[in-house]
Amino acid sequence: MNDVAREAGVSLKTVSRAVNGVPTLDPALAERVFAAIRTLGYRRNELAATLRSTASTATIGLIIGDMRNSFYSSVAAGTYEIAREHGTHLITASAEEQVELEQELALALCQRRVDGLLIFPAVGDQSYLQPEMDLGTSVVFLDRPGTGVSADSVRLDNVAAAHTLASMVLEEGHRRVGLLLDTLEVLTIRERLDGVRAAFEEAGMTLDDRLISTTAHDPEAATKATVAMLDLDDPPTAFIGKNNRAIIGIVDALVTRGARARVVGFDDFEMSRFLPRPVTLASFDVVELGRRGATRLFDRIAGSAGEPTTERLPFTIVQRGSYR
Amino acid sequence: MNDVAREAGVSLKTVSRAVNGVPTLDPALAERVFAAIRTLGYRRNELAATLRSTASTATIGLIIGDMRNSFYSSVAAGTYEIAREHGTHLITASAEEQVELEQELALALCQRRVDGLLIFPAVGDQSYLQPEMDLGTSVVFLDRPGTGVSADSVRLDNVAAAHTLASMVLEEGHRRVGLLLDTLEVLTIRERLDGVRAAFEEAGMTLDDRLISTTAHDPEAATKATVAMLDLDDPPTAFIGKNNRAIIGIVDALVTRGARARVVGFDDFEMSRFLPRPVTLASFDVVELGRRGATRLFDRIAGSAGEPTTERLPFTIVQRGSYR
DNA sequence: AACAGGTCGGACAACGTTATCTCAGCTCTG
DNA sequence: CAGAGCTGAGATAACGTTGTCCGACCTGTT
CATH class of the missing domain: 3.40.50.2300 (Response regulator)
Known part of the structure; x- marks a missing residue:
């Protein structure tokens, strides 16, 4: 900056003013400063600038x-x-x-x-x-x-989305619905469970604890939990997946088992159209x-x-x- | 920092020394500084620190x-x-x-x-x-x-990957191979084309310009270009896609048309296993x-x-x- | 022609930190 | 016991920039 001032034949402060576009500065002088800046390839140190000024760091x-x-x-x-x-x-x-x-x-x-x-x-x-x-x-x-x-x-809006998905499944006549969730420590998961539970209660039904998995952290875990539910005496006829990865795991299990079941869940994803089973998704614009x-x-x-x-x-x- | 120095009853520089872990500092003094820092909730301004020191901004x-x-x-x-x-x-x-x-x-x-x-x-x-x-x-x-x-x-290694994919397709007996590429301004695309061309030349064949699309920027464009090639009198029996999005477009076109063709291409992706057609991919660890x-x-x-x-x-x- | 008012430029300090230098006080050695 | 050497802490300046303030100069008015 000193070099620029010397090159332009002005004071340090004038360079600062030019760089910061102070309106009261003589345009001709500003142009001389800019010319010097171009000649010398000067680039302002943003860190130093934000140190003195009250301006933000952007x-x-x-x-x-x-x-x-x-x-x-x-x-x-x-x-x-x-x-x-x-x-x-x-x-x-x-x-x-x-x-x-x-x-x-x-x-x-x-x-x-x-x-x-x-x-x-x-x-x-x-x-x-x-x-x-x-x-x-x-x-x-x-x-x-x-x-x-x-x-x-x-x-x-997890509660509403879960409520809608669950109501849809219940209206279609499903009574045994498997939930593939993650740990209930996460509020998002609790909200999704709450929405499902509310829909069940409105339909005069209660959730079966054996059909609630809280371990579907990744596709593989979701597959495992789905398979376990399919092995029950009274297996689910519908599944709700907590997110895209759970959906993939559920579909994987169904395809491997050659089983048919209704699949709904949360989060749309680019490849969802290629899923080999029909799914209904509550999609958020992330x-x-x-x-x-x-x-x-x-x-x-x-x-x-x-x-x-x-x-x-x-x-x-x-x-x-x-x-x- | 001044407040910390006052609180600890030491000089500014000693606070600096303590914060920077200068080894020659009396541990008892350092502890007094740290106590003051905890009391006051002081946090060093990294921007100011990097201004004076020769250290990097990290x-x-x-x-x-x-x-x-x-x-x-x-x-x-x-x-x-x-x-x-x-x-x-x-x-x-x-x-x-x-x-x-x-x-x-x-x-x-x-x-x-x-x-x-x-x-x-x-x-x-x-x-x-x-x-x-x-x-x-x-x-x-x-x-x-x-x-x-x-x-x-x-x-x-675009050239080698393209060469390998193209050689594979040619060895399988395909003679009409459609290329779904993007603009040749991009070096990566040129390299992939070069690899394919080299494989063709080694097999004593030349590429048909009508089977080279340089517009497959997204899945939709790839689908369009694939469909156009399928409509030729002598349509391709194999397709090479320039990336995952091109692959999706190609498969989309094949499924829509009910057509069978060999599909190979670049870039693996999470959902690739769900593609409704077999594909062979040259995968890079991105x-x-x-x-x-x-x-x-x-x-x-x-x-x-x-x-x-x-x-x-x-x-x-x-x-x-x-x-x- | 003189003065008021306004505009523009420059000197200086400051932002929060670290580097350099200096010195006091200690220890160790001969 | 004196002096050399070392250790640890403080005073001061500096990093690159901007804010404040003042003074010089210019313009317009009477």
């Missing part, structure tokens, strides 16, 4: 589960889209659903002075964020609310989840006050599979 | 095409993995294959003083990076080499592409000298589809 952090999972990478895409519109950089980190790692990453990002954080909170306690929020870092939780701290969240979260975050960063809000994304029902 | 940038594409998000996952091992943050940006956008993003990241950049170079000129590289920013290109600038790259690129980048950041290198990832042949 960076937000995103803490997700696993980038390989299309659910998270879709959210990242939506988040990036909005961040880009705000001229903001996106630092993405993966906490693998471990709250200690999440805390380490979130605090590291705060030390980097990110303007805000978007977090998929892991099972555990997020109260470690309180001091940072008091110091002015905005936080928005995605998919689930944080624990021990009050902040905005953008979530999926990219939109990222967009909404980021939009809310930038609202807060811009100074929007008020109580924390919870936004719920709607779902759509789609028919997939049985592609020949 | 941040790298990744410029990809589109986060929604699992190819890119897999690379991001591999990159993140290695970055994490190096205690480094990852800023991801999407240039959507536009070189102007790529330049803007890359230079913005340089102004953020990233230690290095991993770039999927768009078709165009990357010489804008030269000044930054001269100033010490390391650059590694992924998937394709940059133009107008000399830097490391990590790439896929996560590994991200890992290798990041590893090379950190080597350079650590000061590894020497001429730019080109690394090529091997492929494996996998059988997929025809799932019942």
